[in-house]
Amino acid sequence: MLNHRCDLWLLATFVFSTPAVQAALPEAPPEFAWAVQAGGKSHDKTRGLTVDTRGNVFLTGEFVGTSQFGEHTLTSAGAMDFFIAKCDSNGKFLWARSAGGSGTDRGYGVATDAAGNCYVTGHFQSTNATFSGVAVPNSGDYDIFVAKYDAAGRQLWVRTAGGKGYDYGHGIAVDARGNVFVTGALVGEGAFGDLRITAAGGAHVFCARYDSDGKLLWARTAEGRASNSGHGIAVDGAGNAYIGGYTGGAGTLGGLALTNATGRDVLVAKLTPDGIVAWVSEGHGSTNALAHEITCDRAGNVWASGMFKGLLKLADRTVTSHGDNDLFLTSFDPAGKRLWTRTGGGPRVDYGLGVATDGA
Known part of the structure; x- marks a missing residue:
């Protein structure tokens, strides 16, 4: 769907304002409809945010x-502790857990x-962790959790x-049927429910699918002794999943080769609804690179954002950072062909x- 059009919003953190970035910014500053804050006297941090179809913010x-x-x-x-909170479209907190x-x-x-x-x-280190009164087992160090809450905040x-x-x-x-897709990293031997998985070497990217009732349908991990990780994930209208992250060396994902030789390379991959890895795309760089977030439209066109330092080769396009880390x-397209790349920094x-x- 090369002619499919979608407008994009890219959320980026600019530690220092630079001429290269300023040239791309609009002259008029944005007008904020509202702003709210939350927290206390110690450490408070938001790591994830989304908006539902009614404009509620989570x-x-x-x-x-x-x-x-x-x-x-x-x-x-x-x-x-972990928190999940919901605001309405006017910024009023409706609940927090x-x-x-x-x-x-x-x-x-x-x-x-x-x-x-x-x-x-997310993950939990506590051996005595509870989620709304439900005790959860910890297998050692940090473990993965996935939780579902209804619109009123009931777990x-x-x-x-x-x-x-x-x-x-x-x-x-x-996805549209309520199936849940999760990505992250698994170190060494572990389990998703009754499914045992061995990941030799360092951290390994995984993708797992649960149904709307929390039943594990499948889980896939990379193989090899190199470290890699999943950071962002998206699902298209057909139930295909797309993950973004990094690869840290040679290995395989669903039988497809990961060929990174040095440092950390950009990883983008597509998995079918049954968990088959359809394609893998790597962005080879001269040093650390990462696809931090990913999105797609219903037709399966994919966009990934992240960072890189030095040289980064994405298919037939090679880009160079202006100094330290730059954003990309x-x-x-749905078949994994790179369409275009933009950078800033x-x-x-x-x-x-x-x-x-925006779905346009």
Whole structure:
């Protein structure tokens, strides 16, 4: 669908304003409809945000101690707890929920379905963590969690996965039927429900699919001794999943080769609804690179945003950063062919952290 048009919004963090970036910015500053804050006297951080079809905003992240979300107060059970909160379209907090235990527990990704349910993923270190009174087992170090809440903030289910390594869920997406897709990293041997997985070497990117009731349908991981990870995930109208992240060396994903020789390369991959890896695209660079977020339209056209330093080769296009890390935005068709790439930045650190389409 090369003629399919979508307008894009790219969310980026510019640590320093630079001429290269300023040239692309509009002259008039944006007008904010509203702004709200939440938190307490200690560490509070939002790591994931999404908006449902009614304009409600969902936030997830972590907090320490006592934090205020409008009229709703959360108190952590230990060192750091995960939170999920909902605002209406006018910025009023409707509810806030937390979970965790005595260790460090974080929320990373959040998604919604057409019915207004929200889904969140992250990781938890606590051996005594509870989610709305439900005790969850920890297999060692950090484990992955996936939880579902209804529109009123009632927890419907929670699932965990992982092993004895530093495992995390980072990105989450939901298809039209309520199937949930999660990506992140698994270190060493671990389990998704009754499915045992061995990931030799360092961290390995995974993609898992659950149905709307939390039943695990399948899980796939990369193979090899190199480290790689999934950060962003999106689902098209046919139920295909697209993951963005990085590869840290040679290996395979669903039988397809990962050929990175040095550093960290950009990873973009497509999986069918049955978990078959349809294609893998790598962006080879001279040093660390990462696809931090990914989105797609219903037809399967894909956009990925992230960062790179030095040289980065995406298919037939090679780009060079202006100094330190630069941001990039790149596009693929449903078959994995790169369509175009844009970059921005200056001599300092610039990241591409999010990307979304308007559906036009």
